Amino acid sequence: MTSTHLAILFLTLFSFPSFAQKHELGKVTMEELNEKKCPLDPVDFEYPNQEKLNVNLMIPxxxxxxxxxxxxxxxMKDSLANFKYNAIKNGNQIQIACTFDIxxxxxxxxxxxxxxxxxKEIVDKQxxxxxxKKV
Structure with a gap:
C-alpha cells in the first residue's frame, strides 16, 4: 500500500463529521454556541436524543x-448530556464507537x-x- 492509499484511509476516517461539530438537534449548532457570549435564553434542543456512531476500519x-x-x-452536571468514545483494535480492524446523549x-x-x-471536549476527542506504521 502506498502513502497515497494510507492518506486516503485517513481522509475516509476523518471525513465523518464529529457529533459536536455537526450536531443540529433542534435549534442548536456548535457555531451558535460559539457565537453566543452570554445567553439569557435556555438552549433548546427540542427533545432529548441519542446519537450513535459505529465505524469499522480495516487495517491495510x-x-x-x-x-x-x-x-x-x-x-455534564446532573447528566444533562453524556458522551462516550472508544477505539479498539480487534484483529485486522479498528472499531470506533461513539455515543452522544442529550x-x-x-x-x-x-x-x-x-x-x-x-x-469542545467532544470535538477535541474526535x-x-x-x-x-508500516511493518
Missing part, C-alpha cells in the same frame, strides 16, 4: 496500529458555559489521530 496489509486514542466518558430538551442559561466546554 503491511501496517500495524501504533497509536489509538484513549477511551473517554464525559458527563438528556433534556431544554438546558438553562446557567449551564451554557459547561455545555460549551462539553462540546479529532485525535489514529496512527498506523
Amino acid at each position: 496489509e503491511g501496517y500495524a496500529v501504533e497509536l489509538l486514542p484513549e477511551p473517554k466518558n464525559l458527563s 438528556n433534556r430538551a431544554i438546558i438553562g442559561p446557567q449551564h451554557y458555559e459547561a455545555l460549551k466546554a462539553f462540546y 479529532t485525535e489521530k489514529i496512527v498506523l
